[in-house]
Amino acid sequence: MKAFEITGKFGIAQVRARTVERAPLGAGQVRVRMRANSLNYRDLMMIEGQYNPRQPLPLVPLSDGAGEIVEVGPGVTERQVGDRVVGLFAQGWLDGDFNKDHQRHTLGGPLPGMLQEEAVLDQHGVFVPPAHLDDAQAATLPCAALTAYSALAVLGDVGPGQTVLCLGTGGVSMFALAFAKALGARVIVTSSADEKLERARALGADETINYKAEARWDKIARDMTDGVGVDHVVEVGGAGTINLSLSAVRPSGRVSLIGVLAGGDSQPNLTQALMKQVCVQGVFVGHRRGFAQMCQLIEAHQIVPQVSAHHPVDEVQDALGLMKRGGHFGKICLTW
Numbered sequence: 001m002k003a004f005e006i007t008g009k010f011g012i013a014q015v016r017a018r019t020v021e022r023a024p025l026g027a028g029q030v031r032v033r034m035r036a037n038s039l040n041y042r043d044l045m046m047i048e049g050q051y052n053p054r055q056p057l058p059l060v061p062l063s064d065g066a067g068e069i070v071e072v073g074p075g076v077t078e079r080q081v082g083d084r085v086v087g088l089f090a091q092g093w094l095d096g097d098f099n100k101d102h103q104r105h106t107l108g109g110p111l112p113g114m115l116q117e118e119a120v121l122d123q124h125g126v127f128v129p130p131a132h133l134d135d136a137q138a139a140t141l142p143c144a145a146l147t148a149y150s151a152l153a154v155l156g157d158v159g160p161g162q163t164v165l166c167l168g169t170g171g172v173s174m175f176a177l178a179f180a181k182a183l184g185a186r187v188i189v190t191s192s193a194d195e196k197l198e199r200a201r202a203l204g205a206d207e208t209i210n211y212k213a214e215a216r217w218d219k220i221a222r223d224m225t226d227g228v229g230v231d232h233v234v235e236v237g238g239a240g241t242i243n244l245s246l247s248a249v250r251p252s253g254r255v256s257l258i259g260v261l262a263g264g265d266s267q268p269n270l271t272q273a274l275m276k277q278v279c280v281q282g283v284f285v286g287h288r289r290g291f292a293q294m295c296q297l298i299e300a301h302q303i304v305p306q307v308s309a310h311h312p313v314d315e316v317q318d319a320l321g322l323m324k325r326g327g328h329f330g331k332i333c334l335t336w
């Protein structure tokens, strides 16, 4: 069967297809015939050697994939041949607090990822996605969607009357927009591009700010909340944006620390965080129970993930290049 691997060294050009042996199924395992993958920024970092420079190679990359179960191993009781499933990012994290062991069992590094014709997963490491989603849309759920849901609804408590600030229009942020609206909140979205802000407004964003044109978007966000500050920031920028996020949030508000997109090496303003009694919450995707709750919300509101680019799987290098340029809105998907 066909599998893509990061071969001898890191880099987008090193992601290549090869033919590999089908692994036999062990107890409790299922074989998933891949139909679609989605890209995450983590995949790009993993492929370029920035996520974990000590990751042993070769590695099958990508955390997200959707497909159909074509074989079940001995002792499988939860799933059957023909089930349409997605793989869960943190394979062993069913519920409860996050620990080191969960971190060691994530798809697309350190475990083999989903950019392969068939993936072998534990029966508890797959989940049936909402029926109204096509394969590519379903493939967007395991990382970006669950991260946004965990931030807002598992670790956070977003609801009516609150204002959520989403940074940029990438995968995590566009799910945060959809979920925050479904939970009854008001949403502010920032972007470097006016046309992307227009798209965000069409999806329900109440207010938008171009962060390239408005370097002090934190002040504008505060003005949009009568000077109080937003209740929750979906912080995907990291060092380059954290101080503006801490400035934009209200006293006793919450900043979900998720990503590192903006680069930079500025020190977080700890005084501001403590004087405002801000809750700064790290988020590591999420657990299976959160995934199940998220699917209920997606179903109840018939939420459709935003996929702005579909590529055949053989164009994976082009798709990664598009992500690196930030040329997408929401998600980029690959189809088999």
Ligand SMILES: NC(=O)c1ccc[n+]([C@@H]2O[C@H](COP(=O)([O-])OP(=O)(O)OC[C@H]3O[C@@H](n4cnc5c(N)ncnc54)[C@H](OP(=O)(O)O)[C@@H]3O)[C@@H](O)[C@H]2O)c1
Residues within 6 Å of the ligand: 039, 040, 041, 042, 143, 144, 147, 167, 168, 169, 170, 171, 172, 173, 190, 191, 192, 193, 196, 211, 236, 237, 240, 241, 257, 258, 259, 260, 261, 262, 283, 284, 285, 286, 323, 326, 327, 328, 330
């Ligand atoms: N902690 C976790 O569990 C977890 C899970 C998933 C992702 N992440 C991390 O979260 C981040 C987002 O991931 P993703 O997959 O959603 O990425 P993505 O889809 O590649 O997001 C790209 C978008 O981010 C926006 N962006 C870039 N620099 C920005 C800045 N300085 N300020 C505001 N927005 C900026 C841009 O939006 P515009 O084009 O609109 O400007 C860009 O198009 C990444 O760092 C990723 O590693 C973490």
